[in-house]
Amino acid sequence: MYSVETFDLTRKFKDVTAVNKINIKIEQGEIFGLLGPNGAGKTTLISMLCTLLQPTDGTAKVNGFDIITEKDKVRKSIGIVFQDPSLDNRLTAMENLQLHAGLYGVPKNERQKRINEVLELVSLTDKANVLVKNYSGGMKRRLEIARGLIHFPKILFLDEPTLGLDPQTREHIWDYIKTLAQHENITIIITTHYMEEADALCDRVAIIDNGEIKILDSPKKLKDKLKGDTIVLETKVDQKTLSKLKSVKSVKSIKQTDGKLYVNISNAEKNAVKILSIVKNVKSLSIRKPTLGDVFIHYTGKEFRDETNNGNPNKRFLVNRI
């Protein structure tokens, strides 16, 4: 049995098709990533899988239960950490977890042990009796993850779980997510716009845009498929130079952002000299293999510019490729 299997799953909002006939199969124990630009349909897709939103067409099975006719069974078998926080700020972390454990029917004799376990996992043991209103954003997010796990769900849905967290906390949470997936044989379905997060965490990644899956594979295979190298030049060039570069045969694509020029090219070691004969005033040069970010740009024509505003959700935005 698959953890998730969708059948032409579709959701329309008036004239917007947020999710368009999606068919995916997610294996048990997988960490599955959904990557897509703003408005791609990620939240709509997982909201349907969590039974929070009714499909307008098609359906899906989650842990073997139908999301339309077996909503309650689906809900009991999943944990959810969504984009909008939903903790009770007037209670302590411990009280929030006790409340949730009760609501989800965790047996009384197991409750405290499980609460301690999940608090430990997100390093909040010593803050268990602090009111949530006095928590930082990062601490709240960690507590929400702990809460999503309290009832031993078979699938954990995480919608942008590390958005707004500092890089160190993010990596801490990745470790924790990995451990969780291995030890509890839990399936994790995660949406993220951090490419390095998807790369580090996910067994498979689906790139979604305009409600459709553009490509689905392991991060390694996706990167391998792109072939070639990326030359990163610290410089700024005008339109004329860009046109010249584009006409070079080995150049596949070019992107200019934040004072850097990214040239995707075959056989970079050999062809770098040609590029340098066209581009002037280069402050630095490096050659690297394609990243998941390059894959994303390739399939969506867009990029998430998050290198310069680490962890600040308010500054998250898209830049179009030149």
Ligand SMILES: Nc1ncnc2c1ncn2[C@@H]1O[C@H](COP(=O)(O)OP(=O)(O)OP(=O)(O)O)[C@@H](O)[C@H]1O
């Ligand atoms: N309740 C709604 N009413 C009308 N349109 C909606 C609603 N929810 C989502 N949409 C539209 O559906 C599309 C997909 O939105 P969705 O929130 O699923 O995207 P997303 O990939 O999660 O984006 P983000 O990265 O910004 O979270 C967008 O065009 C959005 O405007």
Ligand SMILES: [Mg+2]
């Ligand atoms: Mg979303």
